[in-house]
Amino acid sequence: MKQRVRLTFRKEGAIRFISHHDVMRTFERLLRRTGLPLRASEGFNPRPRISFPAALGVGIASEGEVCEFDLDTWVAPGEIRARVGAQMPAGLGLADLEVISPREKGTVARAVYRVAMEGAPLPTPEQVAALLEAGTAVIVRRRGNREKDIDVRPFLRALRHEGDRLVMTIRTTPAGAVRPEEVLRAMGVPDDTIKRHARIVREKVILQ
Numbered sequence: 001m002k003q004r005v006r007l008t009f010r011k012e013g014a015i016r017f018i019s020h021h022d023v024m025r026t027f028e029r030l031l032r033r034t035g036l037p038l039r040a041s042e043g044f045n046p047r048p049r050i051s052f053p054a055a056l057g058v059g060i061a062s063e064g065e066v067c068e069f070d071l072d073t074w075v076a077p078g079e080i081r082a083r084v085g086a087q088m089p090a091g092l093g094l095a096d097l098e099v100i101s102p103r104e105k106g107t108v109a110r111a112v113y114r115v116a117m118e119g120a121p122l123p124t125p126e127q128v129a130a131l132l133e134a135g136t137a138v139i140v141r142r143r144g145n146r147e148k149d150i151d152v153r154p155f156l157r158a159l160r161h162e163g164d165r166l167v168m169t170i171r172t173t174p175a176g177a178v179r180p181e182e183v184l185r186a187m188g189v190p191d192d193t194i195k196r197h198a199r200i201v202r203e204k205v206i207l208q
Contacts, residue, residue, distance in 0.1 A: 002039065003071040005080060006106065008096040011062045015091025020055040026089065027052075027067055034083035039070035053106040054172070054205045057179055060113075064095065064204035068106055108172040109208035110157055113180045113200055115166040120197035122166050123187040128159055130187075137186040152178050152186040159183070167203075 011023070018026075028048055031038055040046035049070040056062055071080075077099055085094045115122075131137055137153040155178045158169040168183055180200050185191065189198075 001074045002102050003074050004068065004100050004102045004104065005071065005077075006066060006068045006098050006100050007084065007094060009065050009067060009088070010093040010095055011056065011065055011091065012093075013061075013091040015089070016061045017059055019058055020052070023056070024050070024052065026092070030087040030089070031069060031084070033087045034080075036075060036080065036083060037072040039072045051105070053207060054108045054111060056202060057181075060180070060200045060202055062202040064202065066106055066205050066207070068100075070102070106207040108177075108205055110169050110171045110206045111177075112167065112169050112203040112206070114162075114203055115168065115180055115184070115201075116164065116199045117193075117197045118199055120193050122161070122164070123184065123189060125161060127187040128161065128166070131156070131183075132159055139182055139185045141182065150178060150182065152182055156183060 027050055031048060031050065038048040041049055051068045053066050053068070056065060077097060081094065081097045084097070088094055131153070134153055136151050137156075138149050138151050141148045141150045155171050155173065156168065157171050158167075160167055168180060170177055170180070170183070181194050181198065184194050184198060
């Protein structure tokens with residue numbers, strides 16, 4: 001009996017600086033080490049069927065990343081949890097695990113981020129209100145030598161102060177999503193301030 005597993009994991013400490021591709025490779029290795037009956041893809045180079053509904057930017061910590069994988073035969077969830085937890089390297093931690101329908105595939109609807117500024121002020125309530133009330137909020141996205149205008153506002157579902165932190169909910173649409181840093185830029189926070197002082201944690205990924 002085939003089985004599909006969805007696990008939620010934390011990513012923190014120095015390991016938050018590795019790329020999404022490195023995280024994928026890390027999970028493939030650790031799942032192989034568990035000895036679980038991983039279901040593989042078909043073709044000339046079969047690989048374990050592992051997927052991540054949402055990539056995480058380099059340098060961002062997370063309390064709720066999602067990984068899904070398939071097994072060829074049924075294994076008790078408690079046994080899966082014990083085996084996976086035993087193989088997690090430093091900086092990765094198993095937060096939750098559930099068995100889902102073999103036909104179910106997680107698609108991201110939105111993600112919640114928490115932002116603190118260490119040694120620099122947060123955007124003011126007036127800056128937050130101005131962004132929420134704006135019809136558009138265009139910033140320039142730079143990737144290497146390429147530049148592209150991005151309207152941040154359609155992706156922003158919620159934005160609020162919570163104590164000494166800023167909490168933002170960012171939607172994922174067919175056009176993609178924006179990064180928390182881009183939301184800060186849309187409120188006028190300089191790039192250098194973001195790089196030096198922003199401490200960003202993804203609290204959770206919400207699937208649809």
